[in-house]
Amino acid sequence: MIERFHPGGIAGMVRSILWRLIGCLCFWWSLGLALFFISFGVNRIEKAVQNSANPERILSNQRPDRNTDAEFQDSVQTMENTGMGQSAAVQVSENSSIRAEKTITAKVALTFDDGPHPVYTPQLLDGLNERGVHATFFVVGKNILGNEALLKRMETEGHLIGNHTYSHVKLSELDIARACAEVEKTNALICEVTGKEPEFIRPPFGEWKKAMECSFEMIPVLWDVDPLDWTTKNTALVVERVLKDTKPGDIILLHDYYQSSVDAALGIVDALTERGYKFVTVDELILE
Helix, strand or coil, rough: CCCCCCHHHHHHHHHHHHHHHHHHHHHHHHHHHHHHHHHHHHHHHHHHHHHCCCCHHHHHHHCCCCCCCCHHHHHHHHHHHHHHHHHHHHHHHHHHHHHHHHCCCCEEEEECCCCCCCCCHHHHHHHHHHHHCCCEEEEEEHCCCCCCHHHHHHHHHEEEEECCCCCCCCCCCCHHHHHHHHHHHHHHHHHHCCCCCCCCCCCCHCCCCCCHCCCCCEEEEECCCCCCCHHHCCHHHHHHHHHEEECCCCCEEEEECCCCHHHHHHHHHHHHHHCCCCECHHHHHHHH
């Protein structure tokens, strides 16, 4: 007997197969999801175990006092914006400058040749006395005659007196005997007025023979700054030249034989004093 296939039975079979397929898919999807969560949990556990085995790493990451580069830059920017950094730098700079000014004293020696002059030397002595400045005067022997009171005043007011020969000659062009006479005659006049034998000599024109040192025991003194005041006779120019060229420890050459030189000398004293210079006599400058 042959069994007939009923159409309703085919539809039921199809539905049954579909449901089975859906059930399989749900099963495998659920299984995959479960495996994923299990794997994720295992990784978290492994990391926790590793961290627990290395506590220093945890502490270093959690220290609140470790500033990053970005935080440091933020701090610097904040100081700049508020002016804190700039004001601190200015304060340090000012304090350093003040300390430097207090510890450094620049000394120079102001010297005058060819006097004493009956008119200009008293003006110069008045100006120096008002400013409390001492200078060195290299005097010409023949100019002492009739001006002994000025020479004595120089000594009394604390200035140093040196020899500039008797008649302002080039010692290098004279024989030793005549050169010695020029020096010794002037020394005698200075000693007669002041009671002191001079120790320093400035040879006219800077001309000096080494052999002369054996004939008389005096210290020759030349100069560092020469504004040529005796040729220009221009007060402003003389002051400008001296202020431009003078350095600590320099010996400045001027002449108390011209009005322009006296005016320039007092202007130089005022300007260099304002710059922090101290005026001393030649002996203090070269023998200290």
